[in-house]
Amino acid sequence: AQKVTQAQTEISVVEKEDVTLDCVYETRDTTYYLFWYKQPPSGELVFLIRRNSFDEQNEISGRYSWNFQKSTSSFNFTITASQVVDSAVYFCALSEALTGGGNKLTFGTGTQLKVEL
Amino acid sequence: EPEVTQTPSHQVTQMGQEVILRCVPISNHLYFYWYRQILGQKVEFLVSFYNNEISEKSEIFDDQFSVERPDGSNFTLKIRSTKLEDSAMYFCASSETGRTEAFFGQGTRLTVV
Numbered sequence: 769a770q771k772v773t774q775a776q777t778e779i780s781v782v783e784k785e786d787v788t789l790d791c792v793y794e795t796r797d798t799t800y801y802l803f804w805y806k807q808p809p810s811g812e813l814v815f816l817i818r819r820n821s822f823d824e825q826n827e828i829s830g831r832y833s834w835n836f837q838k839s840t841s842s843f844n845f846t847i848t849a850s851q852v853v854d855s856a857v858y859f860c861a862l863s864e865a866l867t868g869g870g871n872k873l874t875f876g877t878g879t880q881l882k883v884e885l
Numbered sequence: 886e887p888e889v890t891q892t893p894s895h896q897v898t899q900m901g902q903e904v905i906l907r908c909v910p911i912s913n914h915l916y917f918y919w920y921r922q923i924l925g926q927k928v929e930f931l932v933s934f935y936n937n938e939i940s941e942k943s944e945i946f947d948d949q950f951s952v953e954r955p956d957g958s959n960f961t962l963k964i965r966s967t968k969l970e971d972s973a974m975y976f977c978a979s980s981e982t983g984r985t986e987a988f989f990g991q992g993t994r995l996t997v998v
Contacts, residue, residue, distance in 0.1 A: 803986060813928070813976060813989035859928060863984075868940025870916040870933040870983045877927045 770795050772862050774876035781850050781883055789845045789879045791860030797821075801863040802836065802843045803873065808856040816858075819843060850883045857881070887911040891977050891990035898967055898997055906962045906993045908977030917960045918978040918987060919952065921945065928976065934960065935983075967997045 771794040781787045793802065804816040817827065819836050827834045831848045847854055857878040863871040890909040898904050910917050919931040932942040934952055942950075951963045960979075964971055974994050978987040 801984065801986075805989070810991075811974060811994070812991040813978075815986050815988055818986045861928075865983065866933055866941045868933070868938075869935035870918070870940050870980065871987075872918075872930045872933060872941060873920070873928075873987065874930070875928040 770797075770862050770864050770874040772860050772874055772876035774858075774860055774879050776879045777877070778880040778882070781881070783852060783883055783885050784849050786846060786848050787850050787881065787883075789847075789858050789860075789881065791843045791845065791876060793841050793843065793860070793862045795841075795862060795864070797864065799865075801871070803861040803863065804834070804843075804845050805859045805861060805875075806856045807859060807878070813859070816845075847881075850881075852883050852885060855881060855883045889977055889979055889988050889990035891975075891993050893993060894991065895994045896996070898995070900969060900997055901966050904964050904967055904995065906964075906975050906977075906995070908960045908962070908990055909958055910960055910977065910979030911981075911988060912958070914979035914981050914988075916980045916983055916987075917952075917954070918980075919962045920976040920978060920989075922974045922976065922992075924973070931962075931975075964995075967995075969997050971995060972997045 773792045800821045802819045806814040835844045859878045860876045861873040917934040922928045933940045949965045974992045977990045980987040
């Protein structure tokens with residue numbers, strides 16, 4: 769069975785600090801996708817990134833970067849120079865292809881990030 | 886930018902009543918999903934829908950739940966007889982293919998009293 773573990777329940781940082789959110793996953797699939805979603809206080813789920821299991825190249829998008837390590841089954845997310853607007857719950861998710869079509873996301877329990885002035 | 890739209894944003898219903906949650910997926914997407922998030926907990930998969938039929942459903946998705954794509958644009962989730970434990974945020978999502986990222990709607994907060 770698929771499993772995603774986000775061990776950090778809550779992290780508090782001061783604005784401009786860097787912060788890394790951890791994600792560890794378990795799967796028996798050889799091909800899979802990993803995702804990060806952001807859930808701000810307004811409640812919606814905002815897609816941040818999708819990663820193919822064959823692509824271990826780290827990715828940077830502005831202040832966001834992702835470190836995918838297949839050897840340790842981890843897909844960590846770093847926010848550089850955090851801002852108050854980054855305050856949200858961040859979910860890591862693992863996809864499982866469905867026989868009938870589509871894919872099913874297994875989410876972690878989320879990490880609540882609080883960025884204070 | 887295309888987005889998934891859900892209505893209503895908040896629904897309050899009495900236990901035992903039927904509710905229908907509505908979603909308009911992104912227009913060129915072929916795969917549709919419902920997920921649920923009980924307050925303070927993680928997001929859980931309910932059902933996936935492709936080619937006008939359910940492709941997979943979770944244990945949560947029992948006989949009280951049903952989905953429908955009645956008119957080629959809307960995608961609905963019906964709960965036949967709501968229970969208190971159905972209170973949650975319900976998210977609709979859609980994806981262009983079976984392997985691309987799912988885009989989520991803003992959610993419908995269902996409160997069963």
